[in-house]
Amino acid sequence: MAVSTEQMNTLAIGVDVSTQSKVDVVHPVYSKLRHPLIAGNKSNTDVTRDICHLLEPKPGVGWWISLSVSLFLLAIGAVATVYTVTTGIGTWGLNKTVGWAFDITNFVFWIGIGHAGTFISAILFLFNQKWRTSVNRSAEAMTLIAVMCAGLFPIIHMGRPWLFYWVLPYPNTRGTLWVNFRSPLLWDFFAISTYFTISAVFWYLGLVPDLATARDRTKSKLRRALYRVMSLGWNGSNRTWSRYETVYTVLAALATPLVLSVHSIVSFDFATSLIPGWHSTIFPPYFVAGAVFSGFAMVMTLMILVRKLMHLEDYITPQHLENMCKVALLTGSIVGLAYLTEIFTGLYSGNPNEIFVIINRSLGPYAWAYWIMFGCNALVSQLFWIKKLRTWIPAIFVLSILINVGMWFERFVIIVTSLHRDFLPSSWAMYAPSITEVGLLVGSFGLFFTAFLIFLRLFPVISINEVKGVLNYARQH
Secondary structure (H helix, E strand, O other): OOOOOHHHHHHHHHOOOOOOHHHHHOOOEOOOOOOOOOOOOOOHHHHHHHHOOOOOOOOOHHHHHHHHHHHHHHHHHHHHHHHHHHHHHHHOOOOOOOOOOOOHHHHHHHHHHHHOOOOOOOOHHHHHOHHHOOOOOHHHHHHHHHHHHHHHHHHHHHOHHHOOOHHOOOOOOOOOOOOOOHHHHHHHHHHHHHHHHHHHHHHHHHHHHHHHHHHHHHOHHHHHHHHHHHOOOOOOOOOHHHHHHHHHHHHHHHHHHHHHHHHHHHHHHOOOOOOOOOOOOHHHHHHHHHHHHHHHHHHHHHHHHHHHHOOOOOOOHHHHHHHHHHHHHHHHHHHHHHHHHHHHHHHHHOOHHHHHHHHHHHHHHOHHHHHHHHHHHHHHHHHHHOHHHHHHHHHHHHHHHHHHHHHHHHHHHHHHHHHHOOOOHHHHHOOOOOOHHHHHHHHHHHHHHHHHHHHHHHHOOHHHHHHHHHOOEEEEO
């Protein structure tokens, strides 16, 4: 089959040759040792068309149904929030013994969900893991939305959320009234604000080239105006790309420590106290591993849905899901080791209070929550050793949901079972969430899915420019 020099040059620079005669089309030969990251023998033009096409047509019935359900859940959360603020946090099931419960549980859960986005975007980028290119955009958006969901709970817990700006360390007119830098609430505020800022900048910077592409293709005047403003005058020149790649790498290096620092700071809420079951040096690495674990589980859940509903099977392949399963297996094994280490340390210490907490968690009135946590996190994740399960998408979907259920119960167990049995038996009390607290939890999921569905309609769900860079992966030249 004869191939002209012009066609070879066209193939070399990555331009689509689908307009050439069918006789002259060159089909690439793939390596036997590596599998292509993008299926379907895509060209650069195919990638641009497939991703941008998702933004143009009107939403289908499935999207509207999903949005309606999400908005309904969000409305439940809004009602619960208004009722809490106007009445007081006495509407919750808290008592003098259990002063923390659903609110802090949900806060730590959503902060953990947001860790996978930074991990995929920053750490895997620095380690040159090319498989991240199909999932990093959605993971970054998931991070921003999850951090917003997490930030709501400390504000609601303040009782007077309209005064939340008091935690800002700025020169004020209130005399010598300054924030208490020893307060875990303040640590959480700095952790959330820093994490959200860096993640937002990182997400937006990676979006700029794709927004310029969408700007040049869209037929909607409103979208064109939006993309023109957000693309910051991107022209695709060599100098622009060079500076973009430099800044993107620097931001990835700056964002990497956040994966370790943010959830470590959240763990200090517990580790710096004297309550048995909390004051443990294992909490920072334990919390970080659990955060990445739950975050990857949520990414897998969302990517399987996006893959199916938006017909992106060629871009989000079973290989991508298998790689995420391997990361979940690693972090899940670390979490399981932390559970066993915590049990061994408590029993070996000889401290009667620590021993009582361990026995009470596994055999006490909240034992059902403990074994849900242990089973879903330490045991379910070990199923990913089986390759058939790592590549069977229905199984991955079910297991990822179970992992997130287990990670939510982990935070619940850590908080409630350490508080409901105080040092004095006369202070012992049980905790049961009120309908208002359940409404806040449901509302946070409504906010999460509503924002994610809107993201799918406004911005490219897959990074166009990064996917084009891995089209030749595993091809024989």
